[in-house]
Amino acid sequence: MSTTGFVTVPVALGERSYEIRIGSGLMTGVGADAKALGARAATVVTDAHVGPLYLDSVRASLEAAGLAASDIVLPPGESTKSFRHLEEVSNALLAAKIERGDLVIALGGGVIGDLAGFAAAILRRGVRAIQIPTSLLAQVDSSVGGKTGINTKAGKNLIGAFHQPSLVLADTDVLDTLSPREFRAGYAEVVKYGLIDDLSFFSWLEKNWTEVFAGGEARTKAIATSCTSKASIVARDEFETGDRALLNLGHTFAHALEAAVAYDGTRLVHGEAVAIGLALAFEFSARLGLTSEDDADRVRDHLKAVGLPTRIQDIPGEVGDAAHLLDLMGQDKKVSGGRLTFILARGIGRSFIASDIPPQNVLGFLSEKLA
Amino acid sequence: MSTTGFVTVPVALGERSYEIRIGSGLMTGVGADAKALGARAATVVTDAHVGPLYLDSVRASLEAAGLAASDIVLPPGESTKSFRHLEEVSNALLAAKIERGDLVIALGGGVIGDLAGFAAAILRRGVRAIQIPTSLLAQVDSSVGGKTGINTKAGKNLIGAFHQPSLVLADTDVLDTLSPREFRAGYAEVVKYGLIDDLSFFSWLEKNWTEVFAGGEARTKAIATSCTSKASIVARDEFETGDRALLNLGHTFAHALEAAVAYDGTRLVHGEAVAIGLALAFEFSARLGLTSEDDADRVRDHLKAVGLPTRIQDIPGEVGDAAHLLDLMGQDKKVSGGRLTFILARGIGRSFIASDIPPQNVLGFLSEKLA
Numbered sequence: 001m002s003t004t005g006f007v008t009v010p011v012a013l014g015e016r017s018y019e020i021r022i023g024s025g026l027m028t029g030v031g032a033d034a035k036a037l038g039a040r041a042a043t044v045v046t047d048a049h050v051g052p053l054y055l056d057s058v059r060a061s062l063e064a065a066g067l068a069a070s071d072i073v074l075p076p077g078e079s080t081k082s083f084r085h086l087e088e089v090s091n092a093l094l095a096a097k098i099e100r101g102d103l104v105i106a107l108g109g110g111v112i113g114d115l116a117g118f119a120a121a122i123l124r125r126g127v128r129a130i131q132i133p134t135s136l137l138a139q140v141d142s143s144v145g146g147k148t149g150i151n152t153k154a155g156k157n158l159i160g161a162f163h164q165p166s167l168v169l170a171d172t173d174v175l176d177t178l179s180p181r182e183f184r185a186g187y188a189e190v191v192k193y194g195l196i197d198d199l200s201f202f203s204w205l206e207k208n209w210t211e212v213f214a215g216g217e218a219r220t221k222a223i224a225t226s227c228t229s230k231a232s233i234v235a236r237d238e239f240e241t242g243d244r245a246l247l248n249l250g251h252t253f254a255h256a257l258e259a260a261v262a263y264d265g266t267r268l269v270h271g272e273a274v275a276i277g278l279a280l281a282f283e284f285s286a287r288l289g290l291t292s293e294d295d296a297d298r299v300r301d302h303l304k305a306v307g308l309p310t311r312i313q314d315i316p317g318e319v320g321d322a323a324h325l326l327d328l329m330g331q332d333k334k335v336s337g338g339r340l341t342f343i344l345a346r347g348i349g350r351s352f353i354a355s356d357i358p359p360q361n362v363l364g365f366l367s368e369k370l371a
Numbered sequence: 372m373s374t375t376g377f378v379t380v381p382v383a384l385g386e387r388s389y390e391i392r393i394g395s396g397l398m399t400g401v402g403a404d405a406k407a408l409g410a411r412a413a414t415v416v417t418d419a420h421v422g423p424l425y426l427d428s429v430r431a432s433l434e435a436a437g438l439a440a441s442d443i444v445l446p447p448g449e450s451t452k453s454f455r456h457l458e459e460v461s462n463a464l465l466a467a468k469i470e471r472g473d474l475v476i477a478l479g480g481g482v483i484g485d486l487a488g489f490a491a492a493i494l495r496r497g498v499r500a501i502q503i504p505t506s507l508l509a510q511v512d513s514s515v516g517g518k519t520g521i522n523t524k525a526g527k528n529l530i531g532a533f534h535q536p537s538l539v540l541a542d543t544d545v546l547d548t549l550s551p552r553e554f555r556a557g558y559a560e561v562v563k564y565g566l567i568d569d570l571s572f573f574s575w576l577e578k579n580w581t582e583v584f585a586g587g588e589a590r591t592k593a594i595a596t597s598c599t600s601k602a603s604i605v606a607r608d609e610f611e612t613g614d615r616a617l618l619n620l621g622h623t624f625a626h627a628l629e630a631a632v633a634y635d636g637t638r639l640v641h642g643e644a645v646a647i648g649l650a651l652a653f654e655f656s657a658r659l660g661l662t663s664e665d666d667a668d669r670v671r672d673h674l675k676a677v678g679l680p681t682r683i684q685d686i687p688g689e690v691g692d693a694a695h696l697l698d699l700m701g702q703d704k705k706v707s708g709g710r711l712t713f714i715l716a717r718g719i720g721r722s723f724i725a726s727d728i729p730p731q732n733v734l735g736f737l738s739e740k741l742a
Contacts, residue, residue: 083458087523090454094525122493125520125531126610149496152458154465160496161532239497 007224011144011231013164013238020144020168020227022220027132027171028057030105031065034130037166039103041068042130043096045089045116046107047076050134053177058107058132070096074112078263078270081115081150083159089119093127103128103166109135110142110270114157117148121163128166135178136186137271139170140193140226145234145247151263155328156255162239170227172220183213184307185271188250190222192278193229195299196246199349201225206302213306245353249343250277256328257312260319268315275308276315284365285344295348312369322366326359378595382515382602384535384609391515391539391598393591398503398542399428401476402436405501408537410474412439413501414467416460416487417478418447421505424548429478429503441467445483449634449641452486452521454530460490464498474499474537480506481513481641485528488519492534499537506549507557508642510541511564511597516605516618522634526699527626533610541598543591554584555678556642559621561593563649564600566670567617570720572596577673584677616724620714621648627699628683631690639686646679647686655736656715666719683740693737697730 006023034042042062046055051073062069072092074080093104106116106129113131120129131143149160175183190212194202211218230247237244254270254277261267282296300310312319319325329340340362341355377394405413413433417426422444433440443463445451464475477487477500484502491500502514520531546554561583565573582589601618608615625641625648632638653667671681683690690696700711711733712726 083454083461087454090530091523091525094523094529122520122530122532124529125518125533147496149493152462152465154462158465158495159461159493161493162496 007220009224009227009231011164012235013146016146016164016238018164018166018168020170020231022139022170022172022223022227024173025171026169027054027174028061030058030130030132030169031061031063031067033167033169034062034067034103034105035065037103037128037130038101039067039128040101041070041096041098042103042105043093043098044069044071044105044107045074045112045119046071047074047080047112049076050108050112054107054132054134054174058105062105068096074115076111078111078151078265080111081156083150083152085115086119086150089115090123093119093123098123098127100124100127103130105130105132106143106165107132107134108138109133110138113138113142114148114160115150117146117163117165118150118160121148121161126163129163131165131168133168133170134174136175136183136223137189138186139175139223140186141189141230143168143170144227144230145244146238155259156263170223172215172223175219176215180307181269185269185275187212187306188271188275188278188303188308190226191303192247192249192274193226195278195282195345195348196229196233196249196343196351197349198225198229199347201229202302202348209302209306243353245341246343246351249345249351250274250279250281252329252340252342253277253280256325257315257319259328260325261315261317267317268309272309275303276310276312279303279310280312280369281343282345283369284342284362285346287365288344288361291345291347291350295345298348322363322370325366326363329362378591380595380598380602382535383606384517387517387535387609389535389537389539391541391602393510393541393543393594393598395544396542397540398425398545399432401429401501401503401540402432402434402438404538404540405433405438405474405476406436408474408499408501409472410438410499411472412441412467412469413474413476414464414469415440415442415476415478416445416483416490417442418445418451418480418483420447421479421483425478425503425505425545429476433476439467445486447482449482449522449636452482452527454521454523456486457490457521460486461494464490464494469494469498471495471498474501476501476503477514477536478503478505479509480504481509484509484513485519485531486521488517488534488536489521489531492519492532497534500534502536502539504539504541505545507546507554507594508560509557510546510594511557512560512601514539514541515598515601516615517609526630527634541594543586543594546590547586551678552640556640556646558583558677559642559646559649559674559679561597562674563618563620563645564597566649566653566716566719567600567604567620567714567722568720569596569600570718572600573673573719580673580677614724616712617714617722620716620722621645621650621652623700623711623713624648624651627696628686628690630699631696632686632688638688639680643680646674647681647683650674650681651683651740652714653716654740655713655733656717658736659715659732662716662718662721666716669719693734693741696737697734700733
């Protein structure tokens with residue numbers, strides 16, 4: 001791998017601005033990037049799936065640039081986003097004497113990005129981080145925008161911080177090693193950006209998704225368009241007091257479904273939950289008379305075409321009844337004053353924040369879907 | 372207790388600005404304050420020393436104002452500032468369904484303030500907090516300025532966040548129940564503000580300290596002057612990239628000494644460590660030819676006069692040798708590039724940041740002090 005041309009997406013957040021670079025071979029240039037940021041030391045946080053593939057070359061790049069490199073390799077999977085592993089990473093960073101000018105490097109998917117980013121946020125009340133997302137989902141979503149966090153028994157990402165990275169390196173070479181299931185799961189988040197506010201992107205995906213899955217230019221375009229869309233929304237509302245909630249399209253349903261399977265990735269991974277959530281958000285919008293049944297069908301059809309689940313029944317095993325799922329939504333961060341906030345749509349590319357949905361409406365809708 | 376007149380110290384931090392109120396009986400008005408902030412629910416975090424004294428009246432005040440009140444009572448002592456208790460508090464806040472518009476209320480000394488403030492900072496990526504500091508130290512220091520955190524085996528406060536409270540209620544009635552040792556320990560931080568940049572305040576303390584210890588107007592003045600001083604420094608440098616480091620006068624030594632006794636409060640409480648640290652900072656400054664021996668003597672004499680320790684040998688038991696103490700300083704957050712940052716002084720009220728102290732100089736000084 002060597003660094004060739006890459007696309008740059010700027011994230012404009014004042015003094016917290018940073019760049020997302022998307023392209024082939026970026027990972028092996030991380031040492032020079034870290035040095036350019038003025039760091040003397042860096043700890044790479046990764047997991048036992050990703051570490052064996054890329055850790056040696058990332059460490060070699062850091063060492064070649066003269067940095068003191070160290071690493072911590074965690075178990076793979078959602079259950080790593082826990083207080084226990086947060087403590088473990090924190091202690092490793094302290095043992096490596098990572099100081100305020102130094103760097104935490106998150107090398108992995110969304111789990112590693114969220115956990116390592118959170119550890120960076122709270123180490124010495126904040127040190128810098130470089131994100132090297134190694135899944136499609138992390139490249140288009142979790143490495144962009146500075147949300148970090150861990151899970152608790154009450155729900156996902158309920159404990160965390162806003163902490164912008166100093167640089168994101170989305171190395172597209174790594175996507176070639178993903179399983180089809182992992183790639184598809186990430187693709188659900190790509191579709192989301194079209195559904196939020198970009199009908200033409202959604203239409204382009206409907207026509208070109210096989211090329212996006214195949215790699216090359218179409219894939220880079222899909223990633224860059226997704227990152228640009230997210231960066232634009234985050235720049236408008238860094239701390240989620242308004243428009244940023246649009247990024248949660250499909251996610252209130254998704255979080256409840258993930259909680260219902262106890263974050264068991266063999267049954268349901270995050271992107272699959274999002275796919276079902278997107279389909280449900282459009283069906284719920286149609287049921288409320290906000291959008292047409294045709295639009296809801298079109299969303300479901302595209303997700304199904306690429307092989308993603310779109311119905312609660314697509315999840316293997318039991319997820320509980322409508323009341324149980326509603327209760328799991330009640331612990332979502334987007335609850336306000338007992339009413340539920342959903343992102344609904346007046347059409348594809350016309351999503352909006354509906355902040356006053358009575359729980360009974362959701363209960364009725366879910367009961368129908370589970371019938 | 373009833374709310375009578377109180378002094379207000381504003382902390383000017385843009386949209387994170389807040390008020391410190393200092394006076395008698397403020398605690399029983401917390402319900403109205405919480406309601407004025409728009410909260411629907413509040414969880415009181417306290418410890419087993421403070422809880423039995425004040426928890427009932429704080430809860431009653433919240434409930435009378437129509438808030439859903441809950442609480443969590445933790446073990447007293449520095450060891451409560453741990454990942455384990457952070458997780459416990461986080462789970463309690465989630466169980467109480469504290470949402471983004473709600474409140475965490477820290478009712479206790481510095482340990483509770485730091486832990487509960489940190490838990491508020493990371494709950495749903497940030498909910499608001501009211502600090503009700505119940506020790507002199509917490510009233511003049513740890514409840515002002517938004518530093519929150521926990522300890523790890525590598526050192527004190529190495530994991531944490533900047534999170535400004537929405538209101539601080541420094542109820543002076545609570546100081547009447549403090550032990551003389553606790554009050555003295557807090558007084559060390561009061562002295563610090565004179566030493567940093569206010570010779571006239573230090574001179575006033577030399578003359579009036581017995582009245583400050585007795586309570587009443589002199590005590591309120593000492594607290595308000597301390598809070599105003601800290602608020603002014605924090606307003607200049609919220610995230611400690613510059614002047615805020617002045618507040619660490621005496622603290623690099625103090626943190627090492629506390630680590631050396633493994634945070635055993637029976638041997639050394641934080642304010643006592645600060646007293647020794649202040650004396651050492653002036654002696655080290657004198658040794659480097661920056662200030663006079665007379666100034667160093669004057670600082671030590673005043674601290675001794677009120678009954679505070681001023682020498683490492685005043686700590687009961689062993690603390691290890693100079694190299695060990697230096698090593699403990701190396702994990703301080705204020706390390707940068709292998710050099711040590713100390714706050715030194717060119718005289719009383721003329722402190723400055725010395726960011727390039729060679730570790731050997733400190734080693735020589737400490738060896739001499741321990742001889």
